[in-house]
């Protein structure tokens with residue numbers, strides 16, 4: 505199994521050739537979010553020869569993910585997505601260096617991971633985390649690709665700090681909580697993330713091997729159902745607080761809880777620590793059904809589902825109100 509053989513179909517491409525292939529091998533790509541979009545992107549990049557990847561995701565694989573995520577199967581249900589994706593990637597290239605981080609990408613994690621990356625690709629399902637990524641990338645001068653999918657449409661825009669617009673030039677402020685549709689309420693067409701993931705991976709490859717050919721702020725918008733697409737050129741906003749004013753407010757603070765896609769609220773402990781999940785399992789098993797799989801505890805108590813991670817973070821499903829979710833967390837999880 506030689507390098508030349510593995511990449512033979514790519515080495516003959518004049519756009520890549522051997523110099524391009526070597527650049528891909530040297531790159532380290534940070535994949536934020538390992539659902540459908542992130543996993544399709546990561547898989548395409550690994551297969552293309554990006555052999556250093558950092559995967560970040562806070563969630564576990566659920567049955568409702570399988571209609572659109574090619575990397576996961578039934579055996580992965582309940583496994584943290586970052587770990588399930590790492591295993592899928594290692595089956596393709598056992599010599600690759602793939603780091604799985606099962607965590608929420610907050611300011612602390614963004615400040616740690618973004619400077620280590622040559623490039624950041626988007627697999628996120630919420631805008632709040634994208635503002636954190638955007639702040640960290642502009643602050644540290646790391647390029648990233650904004651990509652989003654919902655229902656039957658998607659968009660993608662490369663963000664090159666110092667050379668073009670950032671995410672806040674496009675969307676100046678996050679919309680109020682609960683006003684945006686999510687994949688749980690609006691749905692998602694199964695093949696859509698594969699299309700946008702492939703587009704994002706192609707832009708990523710070009711950024712890594714032929715950066716001059718990428719137009720900063722070139723926004724693709726497409727609707728897969730009507731098969732309509734358009735290319736727009738987004739201009740930098742002269743009054744942008746992030747890339748203009750270099751104010752990184754999303755790296756400053758973090759609310760203790762937030763509403764995620766679907767009827768899910770994420771609770772973060774005030775100071776993350778190590779939780780003894782075996783002990784928690786024993787305590788909660790008197791109140792409901794509790795399982796421990798892949799280092800993550802899942803409990804059904806009072807008709808509410810808790811997914812608890814070793815750092816004390818929890819996803820609470822079945823309660824719409826974040827304050828009520830926080831109260832249940834305090835009652836059952838935190839001591």
Ligand SMILES: [Zn+2]
Pocket residue numbers: 669670671672673674740741744745746747748
């Ligand atoms: Zn900006």
